[in-house]
Amino acid sequence: MEFSSKLLERAVNEMSQLPGIGKRTALRLVLHLLGQPESQSLELADALKTLRSEINFCKKCHNISDHAICEICSNPHRTEEIICVVEDIRDVMAIENTSSFRGLYHVLGGKISPMDGIGPNDLNIESLVEKVKAGNVKELIFALGSTMEGDTTNFYIYRQIQDYDVVTSTIARGISVGNELEYTDEITLGRSIINRIPFVASLKS
Amino acid sequence: MEFSSKLLERAVNEMSQLPGIGKRTALRLVLHLLGQPESQSLELADALKTLRSEINFCKKCHNISDHAICEICSNPHRTEEIICVVEDIRDVMAIENTSSFRGLYHVLGGKISPMDGIGPNDLNIESLVEKVKAGNVKELIFALGSTMEGDTTNFYIYRQIQDYDVVTSTIARGISVGNELEYTDEITLGRSIINRIPFVASLKS
Numbered sequence: 431m432e433f434s435s436k437l438l439e440r441a442v443n444e445m446s447q448l449p450g451i452g453k454r455t456a457l458r459l460v461l462h463l464l465g466q467p468e469s470q471s472l473e474l475a476d477a478l479k480t481l482r483s484e485i486n487f488c489k490k491c492h493n494i495s496d497h498a499i500c501e502i503c504s505n506p507h508r509t510e511e512i513i514c515v516v517e518d519i520r521d522v523m524a525i526e527n528t529s530s531f532r533g534l535y536h537v538l539g540g541k542i543s544p545m546d547g548i549g550p551n552d553l554n555i556e557s558l559v560e561k562v563k564a565g566n567v568k569e570l571i572f573a574l575g576s577t578m579e580g581d582t583t584n585f586y587i588y589r590q591i592q593d594y595d596v597v598t599s600t601i602a603r604g605i606s607v608g609n610e611l612e613y614t615d616e617i618t619l620g621r622s623i624i625n626r627i628p629f630v631a632s633l634k635s
Numbered sequence: 636m637e638f639s640s641k642l643l644e645r646a647v648n649e650m651s652q653l654p655g656i657g658k659r660t661a662l663r664l665v666l667h668l669l670g671q672p673e674s675q676s677l678e679l680a681d682a683l684k685t686l687r688s689e690i691n692f693c694k695k696c697h698n699i700s701d702h703a704i705c706e707i708c709s710n711p712h713r714t715e716e717i718i719c720v721v722e723d724i725r726d727v728m729a730i731e732n733t734s735s736f737r738g739l740y741h742v743l744g745g746k747i748s749p750m751d752g753i754g755p756n757d758l759n760i761e762s763l764v765e766k767v768k769a770g771n772v773k774e775l776i777f778a779l780g781s782t783m784e785g786d787t788t789n790f791y792i793y794r795q796i797q798d799y800d801v802v803t804s805t806i807a808r809g810i811s812v813g814n815e816l817e818y819t820d821e822i823t824l825g826r827s828i829i830n831r832i833p834f835v836a837s838l839k840s
Contacts (some may be wrong), residue, residue: 432728434706435699441686444679448664459653461723463683463692464699471687474649475680478668481646482676485669494640494669499637516665525636 431459479596492554508532510569513561515587517541517580520604521573533571536561541579542586550586556615562591577605602627697742697759699724699750707731707739714738716773720763720792722746722785723815726778738776741766747791755791767796774802781808807832 431453433439437461445456487493488500495501502508502522512533522535538553539558549628559565570591574580588598604622605614616623636658638644643665650661664826668676692698693705700706707713707727711824721727727740743758764771775796793803808828810819819827 431737432731434724434727435657435690435701436723437682437689437701438699441682444682446677447675449667450660451664455655457725459656460683460686462654468687469760470649470652471683474652475684475687477642477646478648478665478676478683479680481642481665482673482680484670494643496640496642519639519643520662520666526637534708542654593764629704 433510446557469479470594488537491535492557501528503534508534510534510566512571513558513569514571514573515584517575525570525573533569538574538583541574541577542583543579554589555581555587558587559590562594562596565595567596569599572598572600628634644754651794677702693742696740697744697762698783699741700728712737715771717776718766719776719778720789721778722780730778738774743779743788746779746782747788748784751784760792760795763792767799770800772801774804777803777805790796 431442433442441460442453442456444460445451446453448456450460450475463474473602486495486497488495488503489498490503491500493500497504509532512531513536514525514531514533515536515538517538517540518538522537525531525535536554536558537589538555538558540548540553542548542553557569562570570587572584572587574583584600591598602625603618604625605611605618611619636647638647646665647658647661649659650656650664653661656664668679679707682792691700691702693700693708694703696705698707702709714737717736718741719736719738720728720741720743720785721730722745727742730736730740741759741763743760743763745753745758747753747755747758763775766773775792777789777792779788789805794802807830808823809824809830810816816824823828
């Protein structure tokens, strides 16, 4: 792509570094900004700059937060005894939307993935183990995606804390509520038969 | 969507103002930036800010340019006698890529579209008519997209300049090179039969 303007070329190149945004899409986005009032571009630029330079992570759960301790960790109505282990802020937001969980979170910041060069030391695992060692935690819920990397990470953490007095669980995998059996993949259906739950228990949720 | 951070929320909101980018995609992009070195976010922010505040438009053809007169208009090897009328810089880039055109461009900046509140005065039409009146232009090539708005804009300009001594043409519509007839839509195929060209002429291109 040849540009008539170095300024335009630079903006398109920077924009196309974002995942899923190619050169053509980047050009479309940048031209859209040029067609809008100047304030919109400046607001976007400032929001990105401020975010990156002023962003904080909660000292307890490592979630993105504007304060040293995030709103969830500082909420007195939530119990410190149950910790849900998640990958990033999107998982926190998804679980919070269900209003089904009153414990705290621990955001790992990723999953162990040797292929991507992400080892245990790149994630917030040590501080989680410290929490368990301190003895206040009664249950850890693993809520990572059920991929090879997720399972590896779960198992790595489990090995670190298995000698302590803490219950570990993973969120239930099974058929989505409202889904037909015939459209469910075999692995999910197979697991949901193996991990069946008492009928009376299923009535409660 | 509820955010644990106002900074994050602001960045996501600004990002999701871009066309085709919803809240979820915006969040994905912003989280990606947070995972990258700080310099990448700052570079992107600065590129957008600089683009918007320092952008120039060529005084002759209204294309985006870093100089008062763009490289195409100031190229002595191109003829001023043929002007190709296009909507925006993407069309200029597309035509330049073909290396088939040695005239100049005139960038309208859009198409007449009453539905979107875009009238003739919102576009760079007056300066085009002035160029024709000045008498140096021998041919105008209309290269707008063949939509209702494109046709309206072509016709509006044609009415303004029909009394002057200038040839008007539009780029050829027809079956794409290499395409099968059976997969071509009826309108394009119908037009390509009506606007057929002498076989000998087709051998030259």
